[in-house]
Structures are given as structure tokens and as C-alpha cells.
Amino acid sequence: MNIKEYLLSKKAALPILSFPGITKQGISVKQLVNDSTLQAQVLKTVADSTPSLASVSFMDLSIEAEAFGSQVRFTDNEVPTVIGSIVSDLEDAKSLNIPKVGTARTGLAIEAIKQAKRLITDRPLFAGAIGPYSLTGRLCDVTEVMYLCYDDPDCVETVLNKATSFIIDYCKALKLAGANGVVIAEPLAGLLSADMANQFSLPFVKRIIEEVQTQDFAVIYHNCGNSVINMLPDIFSLGATAYHFGNSVNMASILEKAPSDIICMGNIDPAGQFANGTPESIREATTTLLDSCANYKNFIISSGCDIPPHSSWENIDEFFRTVKNYYGNY
Amino acid sequence: MILNEISTALQSGKAKIVKELVAKAIEEGFTATQILNEALMPGMDVVGIKFRNNEVFVPEVLIAARAMNQGVEVLKPILIKEGTTSVGKACIGTVQGDLHDIGKNIVKLMLEAKGIEVIDLGVDVPPEKFVQTVKEENCQIVLCSALLTTTMPVMEDVVNAFKNSGIRDSVKIMIGGAPVSQEFCTQIGADYYTADASEAAEVALALCQRRI
Numbered sequence: 238m239n240i241k242e243y244l245l246s247k248k249a250a251l252p253i254l255s256f257p258g259i260t261k262q263g264i265s266v267k268q269l270v271n272d273s274t275l276q277a278q279v280l281k282t283v284a285d286s287t288p289s290l291a292s293v294s295f296m297d298l299s300i301e302a303e304a305f306g307s308q309v310r311f312t313d314n315e316v317p318t319v320i321g322s323i324v325s326d327l328e329d330a331k332s333l334n335i336p337k338v339g340t341a342r343t344g345l346a347i348e349a350i351k352q353a354k355r356l357i358t359d360r361p362l363f364a365g366a367i368g369p370y371s372l373t374g375r376l377c378d379v380t381e382v383m384y385l386c387y388d389d390p391d392c393v394e395t396v397l398n399k400a401t402s403f404i405i406d407y408c409k410a411l412k413l414a415g416a417n418g419v420v421i422a423e424p425l426a427g428l429l430s431a432d433m434a435n436q437f438s439l440p441f442v443k444r445i446i447e448e449v450q451t452q453d454f455a456v457i458y459h460n461c462g463n464s465v466i467n468m469l470p471d472i473f474s475l476g477a478t479a480y481h482f483g484n485s486v487n488m489a490s491i492l493e494k495a496p497s498d499i500i501c502m503g504n505i506d507p508a509g510q511f512a513n514g515t516p517e518s519i520r521e522a523t524t525t526l527l528d529s530c531a532n533y534k535n536f537i538i539s540s541g542c543d544i545p546p547h548s549s550w551e552n553i554d555e556f557f558r559t560v561k562n563y564y565g566n567y
Numbered sequence: 568m569i570l571n572e573i574s575t576a577l578q579s580g581k582a583k584i585v586k587e588l589v590a591k592a593i594e595e596g597f598t599a600t601q602i603l604n605e606a607l608m609p610g611m612d613v614v615g616i617k618f619r620n621n622e623v624f625v626p627e628v629l630i631a632a633r634a635m636n637q638g639v640e641v642l643k644p645i646l647i648k649e650g651t652t653s654v655g656k657a658c659i660g661t662v663q664g665d666l667h668d669i670g671k672n673i674v675k676l677m678l679e680a681k682g683i684e685v686i687d688l689g690v691d692v693p694p695e696k697f698v699q700t701v702k703e704e705n706c707q708i709v710l711c712s713a714l715l716t717t718t719m720p721v722m723e724d725v726v727n728a729f730k731n732s733g734i735r736d737s738v739k740i741m742i743g744g745a746p747v748s749q750e751f752c753t754q755i756g757a758d759y760y761t762a763d764a765s766e767a768a769e770v771a772l773a774l775c776q777r778r779i
Binding site for chain 1: 623
């Protein structure tokens, strides 16, 4: 299947929606992130409950760092978080070992994709992976990596090269497991200026895309920072199948600057609307977004980021209903 | 003029140069208060405005604030000798259950750049810790940060902890973080919601100066 053609051929929503399936399954986040079968079942449940253009696996941005040796905190209600740092200088960076794919929970995530692919047969299935700068930030600490970019760029670039190498292997394994693509989340790069992103993030993302993307295996680049607006030409030159933006930017402004063959996705506020909104408020936000963006053929409505685990299904259902009604009348 | 040079070096995050220029300015006869108020703080104000306008980003703010701190370190012994006190005192923390700290760290630096003394309680801070710190340190402002939708309700626990301790009226509670909004602030009975670090610093300064 040509994924890009498929995405452009439909007028429907594709939110980053997977964790809220836990409330339908009656399990905790902690149980989910440590069990591949539960993950596959949750993805299947979400697929059965929604008319999403594709199934999108869990945006758990601790998996890859954990494989490198980072400590991770698990809780019942929240997506796991990396604690502390394992790289603080060039020496640490040089001695950092690139883990084998399958280490820690990466094997579990690959197995989950394998199982989910067998269960979900009516739409593409996208896996999730972290972006290279965001992974480097978790290995060095997200605040410290900002200083290191100035004080010790060699250290950052050494980690980036190792992170990139691992992400490439991980994406290839996800592809082999049956995924039709991967959402690469690079939120930390959204805090950088265009110059810094061009040094510390985009070339590494481009390398990943060149290594793993094919017509039948999409890379969707996710960056939910507000600085993206200043680097759109650089971002679009990555060559990803689609680009996913957060709610800190105006989606219509993005689309105005995007070539018509570049798919842009976004950006209903996940916390403000899906988690803390009401059916009325999400209907209004969705309609407003569609009013400003639906005339762009390269626009796919989505959430601005990963929808939080305990978001209201009333709100999620209302989001899909609003999109369906809107395009029905379009 | 050397004060302008300090401000410019600070805006570029050149910590070592800021430190040297501040020492040189003292030698040239500028007072510590002059250097603070006419070079370091205005330099950081420029960075804050540019940050709000998306002209500079998080790393630039962090290194500028670090340069300012280097300059302040040189001035500190003189300021203490002169009896110069901070504009006000605040404590800041990411609420219990939440380990995200980059937003909190930037807000802290922005407040310090306004001359406010800030006690950093770190991450995963229980409500009682905020209360205890305010009691022990006489803070006028409490700043609570949260990134997660599941931890933002802890901000209400912080407000209630102050109510229960009987000192709610003696402190202003400010909240911020990606999932937080003005509506939520009103709902839980906190005093101020600010959308970014620059605005948080301005509100905190106005509170310390009793302008609001």
C-alpha cells in the first residue's frame, strides 16, 4: 500500500490516540506498558471504537532511553518518565553503548506491533519512536542538553549519532513486525531555534527517514514545539510522508506555508480538549479548526500531541462525530 | 559604555565575559546596584521579551540566565555589604507526581533575573512542602508547575493545604504548565495563571512591588 496516497485519499481524522484505550480495557498504564498482548488488545479496542484513518501505537518516549540504560519511573495513571541522566560529558558519550534492538521494553513494543497487526486489518498501523534530539535529551537530561549544545557540542553530537543509529535499527524492526509506518516524536527540538535544530536535530531525523522510509512504510514527523513556524522549509525538506504539529501553533499558518503535496496534521489540544474539555468545547474547537483548514487537501485533522491516558471517551467520540459530520456536509 | 557591553554579552550568553566585565565595571567605580539594575536586569529583560516574541528560544534563555548568574555572583558580596535586599521571595516546584522540570527551571531563572529570590523545591513536591517552605522562609509567592493532566489537580491540593494551614491570605499562588489554563486557575482558587515564563516573571515582580 502507498501510505501517502492512502492518507490523501480520505477525508477523516487521524489523532494520536492509543493510551485512552486502557479505560475501555479496565487496566492501568503501568500494566499496559509492560505487556505486549495488552498493548495489541488496546490498539484493537481503539480501532474498533473509532473511525480513525490509521491505528497509532503508544507514544511512550521512555522506551528507547530505557534501552540505553536510563532509569524510568512507572505509575498507574501516567505515561512512563525518564529519571536523571546517564550522560554528562564527552567521556560518558563516548563510552555509551548502543543497545541491541530488543533490549528492555523495545522487544515488547515490537511484539505488540506484531500482535496488533494480526488483529487490526482494516487500516494501517503506525508504530511510535522517539526522535534523535529528544532521545539525546533524555539521556543527558532535558535541561542540561540545552547547555551542552553550547558548552560541549561534540558530546551532544556523539550521543546523537548513537541515538540515531539505534532509532534506525528500531524502526527497521518495527517495520519487519508489520508496522505500516512510524510516528517519530521530536518534541524537544520544538524548543530550539532554527539554527540549533539544523545542527542538532533535523540532519539526524533526515538520516532516519532516508534509511527506513519506503512507499509502504511511512515516517510521520511529530514536533509539537512553537518554534516550528520559523523552520518550516527545513522541516519540509526532511522528506517525511507527513508532518504532525502541536497545538502551540496555528494550523492554518502552517498550511499556508506548506507545499500542496506535503501532508500536515494537527492540532486539537490534547490536554485542554480531549482530557479536560467537554463534548461541547471539543465540538467547537474541531469545527473552528476545520473551518480554517479543511479547504487544504493536504490537511489531516488530528490531536496536537498524544491524547492523555485518562481522556474522556465522550470527548473523543464527539471529536470523531464532528469530523464525520463536517466532511459529510463538505 | 561598559554597562551596555555587559548587557550585550549577557544577551549572547557569554558568561565568562559577563563575569570579567562586571569585575571591570566595579573597578571603574560603578556601584553593584547600578550594574545590577542598569546592565544585568535590562539585558535579561531583552531576552525575556525576545523569548515571548519567539525571537529566541529555550537554550538562549538558559545560557543568558547563566551568564546573568555569573555576573550576580561577582556582585553578591558587595550587595550584601551594601545591605541591598532582593525584591521579594518566592518558592517554586513541580507538583507531586510530576517529574518534568524544564518549564519550572526557566520560570525560576526569569524570576531571579527580576531580582526575586527563588527557592527551588525541585520536582515531585508534596503540597505540605510548599506550605512548610513559605512558613520557614517567609515567601510571598508560591509557583506550581505541572506538565501532566493527571498531576494538575495536585495544584488544588496545594491551594487547600495553604487554606488548611491558615496562611492562604499571606501568600499568592501562581500556576503554570502545558495543560493548565486561566479557567483551571479560577476553578481551583489559585491567584494567577501565566502562559509563559516571561509573563510569570512580570506578574511575580508586580506582586513583589505590590503593583497588582
